[in-house]
Amino acid sequence: MAYVTPESEALPLDAPAEPGALEAEHSSRDVRQRWFLSLPSILIIFFFAAGPLSVMLLYSFLTPGNYSGVKWEFSTDAWSSILMQRDIFDDTLQWADAHLSIFWRSLSLSMITTALTLIFGLPTAWFISTRPPGRRELWLFLMTVPSWTNLLVRTIAVQEMIRAEGVINNVLVFVGIVDEPVQMMFTNFAIGLGMTYVYLPLMVLPIYAAVEKLDKRLLEACYDLYASRWQAFYRVILPLVKPGIIAGSILVFVPCLGAYVVPRVLGGGKNLMFGNLIELQFGAGRNWPLGASLSFTLMVIVMVALIFYIRVTSQERKDG
Amino acid sequence: MQNLRYARQNETVGTTTETGQDGGPNTIMQAQTDVAEPAPMPGDTSNTREIAIDARKISKIYRGEDEVRALDNVSVRIRRNEFFTLLGPSGCGKTTLLRVIAGFEPPTSGQLWLNGKDISRLPPNKRPVNTVFQNYALFPHMSVANNIKFGLEMLGKPKAEINQTVEEMLTLVQMQAMKARRTSEISGGQQQRVALARALAPKPEVLLLDEPLSALDLKLRKEMQMELKRLQHETGITFIFVTHDQEEALTMSDRIAVMSAGKILQIGSPQEIYQRPAERFVANFIGESNFLDARLSGGSVTLKAGGTFPVENPANVADGDVSVLLRPEHAFLSDAEDALPARVETVVYSGEATSMHTRLEQSGEPVKLRLANAPTGSGMPEEGAQVRIGIQPGALSVLKD
Ligand SMILES: Nc1ncnc2c1ncn2[C@@H]1O[C@H](COP(=O)(O)OP(=O)(O)OP(=O)(O)O)[C@@H](O)[C@H]1O
Numbered sequence: 084m085a086y087v088t089p090e091s092e093a094l095p096l097d098a099p100a101e102p103g104a105l106e107a108e109h110s111s112r113d114v115r116q117r118w119f120l121s122l123p124s125i126l127i128i129f130f131f132a133a134g135p136l137s138v139m140l141l142y143s144f145l146t147p148g149n150y151s152g153v154k155w156e157f158s159t160d161a162w163s164s165i166l167m168q169r170d171i172f173d174d175t176l177q178w179a180d181a182h183l184s185i186f187w188r189s190l191s192l193s194m195i196t197t198a199l200t201l202i203f204g205l206p207t208a209w210f211i212s213t214r215p216p217g218r219r220e221l222w223l224f225l226m227t228v229p230s231w232t233n234l235l236v237r238t239i240a241v242q243e244m245i246r247a248e249g250v251i252n253n254v255l256v257f258v259g260i261v262d263e264p265v266q267m268m269f270t271n272f273a274i275g276l277g278m279t280y281v282y283l284p285l286m287v288l289p290i291y292a293a294v295e296k297l298d299k300r301l302l303e304a305c306y307d308l309y310a311s312r313w314q315a316f317y318r319v320i321l322p323l324v325k326p327g328i329i330a331g332s333i334l335v336f337v338p339c340l341g342a343y344v345v346p347r348v349l350g351g352g353k354n355l356m357f358g359n360l361i362e363l364q365f366g367a368g369r370n371w372p373l374g375a376s377l378s379f380t381l382m383v384i385v386m387v388a389l390i391f392y393i394r395v396t397s398q399e400r401k402d403g
Numbered sequence: 404m405q406n407l408r409y410a411r412q413n414e415t416v417g418t419t420t421e422t423g424q425d426g427g428p429n430t431i432m433q434a435q436t437d438v439a440e441p442a443p444m445p446g447d448t449s450n451t452r453e454i455a456i457d458a459r460k461i462s463k464i465y466r467g468e469d470e471v472r473a474l475d476n477v478s479v480r481i482r483r484n485e486f487f488t489l490l491g492p493s494g495c496g497k498t499t500l501l502r503v504i505a506g507f508e509p510p511t512s513g514q515l516w517l518n519g520k521d522i523s524r525l526p527p528n529k530r531p532v533n534t535v536f537q538n539y540a541l542f543p544h545m546s547v548a549n550n551i552k553f554g555l556e557m558l559g560k561p562k563a564e565i566n567q568t569v570e571e572m573l574t575l576v577q578m579q580a581m582k583a584r585r586t587s588e589i590s591g592g593q594q595q596r597v598a599l600a601r602a603l604a605p606k607p608e609v610l611l612l613d614e615p616l617s618a619l620d621l622k623l624r625k626e627m628q629m630e631l632k633r634l635q636h637e638t639g640i641t642f643i644f645v646t647h648d649q650e651e652a653l654t655m656s657d658r659i660a661v662m663s664a665g666k667i668l669q670i671g672s673p674q675e676i677y678q679r680p681a682e683r684f685v686a687n688f689i690g691e692s693n694f695l696d697a698r699l700s701g702g703s704v705t706l707k708a709g710g711t712f713p714v715e716n717p718a719n720v721a722d723g724d725v726s727v728l729l730r731p732e733h734a735f736l737s738d739a740e741d742a743l744p745a746r747v748e749t750v751v752y753s754g755e756a757t758s759m760h761t762r763l764e765q766s767g768e769p770v771k772l773r774l775a776n777a778p779t780g781s782g783m784p785e786e787g788a789q790v791r792i793g794i795q796p797g798a799l800s801v802l803k804d
């Protein structure tokens with residue numbers, strides 16, 4: 084370097100010392116910014132989720148208080164009584180049939196509801212997204228407008244439709260299809276119907292968002308390449324709107340598992356679901372530790388179900 | 404439709420060039436005997452047997468808030484193995500014509516025949532016609548190879564044949580190295596080649612290409628032009644190519660149809676279209692033009708600017724007052740007695756040639772000349788100079804207005 088001028092010394096080249104250095108710097112800067120900006124939400128999550136959860140976990144290992152609350156005595160009864168119960172007469176351990184049937188009802192009704200909202204929701208989302216641009220907002224508005232009212236009000240609306248003197252039964256009797264009103268209230272059917280109605284928008288909206296993004300010209304490409312309508316749906320539409328379907332299914336399935344209002348109103352006292360069982364422990368049952376352990380069980384079931392679901396769906400994507 | 408498709412399934416890509424002559428399976432030949440021979444089209448001297456696409460009086464009217472006549476009584480016959488180009492300004496109906504041929508738009512009236520069969524009523528997935536879409540429309544969730552595979556799978560071809568064809572196609576468009584990539588992970592030019600391979604893989608009778616090169620930069624576009632010509636030659640498939648780039652049309656096509664406002668104005672070879680445009684619009688759209696007023700009588704014209712010249716009359720315009728076309732490169736500076744006196748207005752040097760804008764003394768009409776530059780670069784008249792303009796023999800051609 085015989086010809087180094089004073090200027091070139093004053094302005095050292097700013098090139099990165101080694102390959103990848105700039106990229107690393109860039110991404111580390113990125114991460115730092117993200118931490119800083121998300122600090123408020125991290126605090127909120129900590130105080131309102133992690134905090135209460137820790138309290139619940141603690142309670143689940145204590146003994147029920149005499150009237151409510153807990154006694155500070157360690158016990159694992161709350162956990163064992165989720166699945167087992169002690170016979171009142173001979174004191175042997177037995178399966179807690181009542182609990183098991185509630186778990187099963189929650190799980191199966193949630194899955195059926197998710198499937199039904201998907202079956203109704205996918206065509207609905209497709210229909211809305213194929214309307215002319217000005218009309219789509221109107222349809223979306225109509226779709227979501229019931230959600231603006233209180234959940235209880237909507238559930239009672241379903242009740243009005245299906246109860247013995249309700250709209251449906253009146254019509255059926257009047258037309259003469261049945262002689263006596265059909266018993267629909269206080270059945271699993273009623274709960275499934277109610278949840279399907281209540282959670283349908285949660286399925287339609289994410290699918291609509293995915294369908295909206297889908298380039299409709301891809302469909303022409305499908306038909307151009309000899310695909311039938313079914314093949315176009317199966318090979319191109321479905322894989323491309325799958326993120327929306329997954330999001331919608333999670334949004335419907337999770338609140339269904341923990342549903343409280345709908346089974347309470349439409350299922351009555353006999354057809355309990357998970358949410359009602361938990362509520363019972365904190366209320367009339369006066370067994371807070373069991374309520375706490377049940378809440379954790381519900382959380383674990385949701386997590387396992389989600390992990391399983393996402394595993395299965397992403398597996399398919401790799402194959403396709 | 405099935406036998407029509409499978410009649411060709413044994414052919415490999417390299418050997419399809421003879422399909423234009425062999426005429427396809429018997430079913431088609433029999434169907435052809437029922438066909439009334441349509442009147443010959445302008446610029447078309449072929450017989451029915453060599454025709455791939457035969458569009459008959461096709462109109463397409465979009466009824467929205469106001470009616471749009473996107474295609475207005477379009478008739479065109481496109482030969483097998485032909486590289487046929489639709490050329491015209493934006494909104495003239497090129498895409499609409501392709502969409503009618505592909506089956507995406509039902510024509511308002513008219514018929515569409517393919518290899519002697521009426522396909523007007525066939526849905527797109529039953530037509531042995533594939534499209535290279537302007538935006539490529541590749542399936543974003545599939546790899547390059549799976550995109551190419553798609554059409555073959557839909558046709559239910561056996562697995563071994565599918566894999567073999569996909570390999571051939573990858574080789575043809577030189578994309579073997581990237582067959583496992585997602586289509587969102589390759590460049591625009593590569594996407595274009597994948598779109599081409601995908602459309603070619605099912606070995607369609609006709610390939611439709613809607614401005615496939617418009618998104619590419621100049622250098623890549625030139626490369627792809629050559630590649631398209633090569634592919635068309637190797638596969639022997641009829642190409643219907645849409646562009647609004649006149650140079651692209653002239654360099655690539657066997658024949659060109661110039662469209663305007665839903666009508667086909669002229670069909671012909673690049674030479675015919677360039678040298679003997681039938682109409683002022685065609686002349687104007689392709690290349691640079693001078694239009695001169697003249698009186699036509701018999702086989703010659705008397706220019707308003709003076710002088711009588713023999714003239715070509717491709718559109719058979721009747722005797723009387725007419726416009727004639729003179730291409731700038733067919734005029735030259737001359738000392739001859741019968742050359743037209745003119746005054747130089749501007750001189751623009753552009754490397755291999757010089758453009759000179761002049762005004763004819765007698766008629767006041769502007770005339771543009773394109774003069775090849777001599778190696779010494781001297782001898783061009785100055786602005787304002789008095790010159791005489793000669794016209795090369797056969798340069799003048801009468802235009803229908
Ligand atoms: N779906 C439609 N509804 C109403 N009018 C349409 C529709 N599609 C096309 N048109 C109109 O039909 C005419 C022809 O359109 P087309 O797309 O065929 O033009 P083009 O020649 O392909 O133009 P470009 O070079 O810009 O692609 C235009 O005036 C266009 O506005």
Ligand SMILES: [Mg+2]
Pocket residue numbers: 497498499613
């Ligand atoms: Mg177009």
